[in-house]
Amino acid sequence: MKKLTNYMFKKPGMFALMIVTVTFILGSSVGLAESIKVGAVLPLTGWGAAEGGYVLDGAKLAIEKINSEGGIKGKKLELLAEDGKNDPAESLNAAQKLVNRDKVSVMFGAWLSTATLAMIPVIERNGVPLVVETSGYDGITHPVNKWIFRTSILFSQEAASVEACIRELGFNKVAFLAQDNDWGRGTVKEFSKVLKKLGAEVVSAEFLDAATMDFYPQLTKLRNSGADSIIVVNSTGPAAKLLQQCKELGLPQKIMTTGGSTWTYTIDRLAGSEAAEGTYHLSFFPAFAPEKTPNPDQAKAYVAAWKKKKLTWDGVQEGSRGWDAIYTIAEGIKLANGSSKRANIRDGLEQVDIKGITGHIKFDEYHDQNPNIVVVEIKGGEGVVVSCQKK
Known part of the structure; x- marks a missing residue:
């Protein structure tokens, strides 16, 4: 059964919610009389809407698979999504609707760290377990919050993941170009720590509005700054534009993007193979x-499920966040013996120990997981995993 309101398709192949709340009960509902409501707050309009939609697609694929296989203890999962627009106030309002109006048992969201932070008061006040599927700002789980569990990568984990190889890759005098928000500033802070520890130099750090697509002023300054490399903290569209503009200006610096949202297939397609190489x-x-x-x-x-639905290949990497979030929630509910009570699901999440597709999901004392992070280089239009192991 599938119930929907104001549901829009986004071409090509994406079956993401784009306007208002939509309820999905996906997969065969034969023999599944009772449902457990899962709420999602994601950017579905505005900047980041493509990425938020992909996360939602991944979540829906997971729910469809779980429900088709009999659900959890005979109960189906019901997904209710709200558009947080990557805005703190909108994300807070969205969370309040899901918690107080829709009475969801558990939630995931809200993609951008600033938006996720804004939801925390309503999560704590109402005792609703929240799985953070994308946000990497360390302060979301440090200090530990009993209601929050993170399947995404912390900025500090991401920075530590390249410690063994970043200087070998040519990042010795680094300039940062980052979004002016908790994502950008938090990432720059953590990467700067690692670079300085390794004896590398941080030449500069510039923070830009998320909507910025013209990087010529910053890149012109970087030309003669002495930087031999640039670390970019941005979503796929702006990052691709930046690569194009670097190519146009003939900048020789090495470039690395962070955050895991810059899928190499899409970067190569949008920026062009010469700029992405x-x-x-x-x-x-x-x-x-x-x-x-x-x-x-x-x-x-x-x-295979992504391809079967004919979803855009641009979104397959980002969609994995939603898939793992749902499988984590499902395991928490299973460990709570199929309970829909918020406190019971929270207790179940404490015990989760599964191998996700983005990491080994077993929460530590801060409710963070052990992520899988790889460095990918674009060569000849293809992604190639670079060895980055501690010696």
Whole structure:
């Protein structure tokens, strides 16, 4: 059964909610009389809407698979999504609707760290477990919050993941170009710590509005700054524009993007192969190499489900966040013996120990997981995993 209101398709192949609340009860509902409501707050309009939609697509694929296999203890999962627009106030309002009006048992969201932080008061006040599927700002789970569990990568984990190879890759005098928000500033802070520890120099850090697509002023300054490399903290569209503009200006600096949202396939397509060639990108789910994931069999099943729905290949990496969030929630409910009570699901999440497609999901004392992070270089239009192991 599938119930929907004001549901829009986004071409090509994307079956993401784009306007208002939509309820999805996906998969066969035969023999599944009772449902457990799962709420999602994601950017579905405005900047980041493509990425938020992909996360939602991944979540829906997971719910469809779980429900078709009998649900959890005979109960189906019901997904209710609200558009947080990557805005703190909108995300807070969306969370309040899901918690107080729709009475969801558990939630995930809200993609951008600033938006996720804004939801925390309503989460705590109402005792609703929240799985953070994308946000990497360390302060979301440090200090630990009993209601919050993170399947995404922390900025500090991401920075530590390149410690063994970043200088070998040519990042010795680094300039940062980052979004002016908790994502951008938090990432720059953590990467700067690692670079300085390794004896590298941070030449500059510039913070830009998320809507910025003209990077010529910043890149012109960087030309003669002494920087030999640039680390970019931005979503796929702006990052691709930046690569194009670097190519146009003939800048020789090495480039790396962070955050895991810059899927190499899309970067190469949008920026063009010449501009993307030789650039590095941090990835938590290399869809082109499922054997590099913690759970290759499930990774292959996820990719197959994505292709079967004819969803845009641009979104397959970002969608993995939603898939893992739902499987984490499902395991928490299973460990709570199928309970829909918020406190019971919270207790179940404490005990989760599964191999996701983006990491080994077993929460530590801060409710963070052990992520899978790889460095990918674009060569000849293809992504190639770079060895970055501690010696």
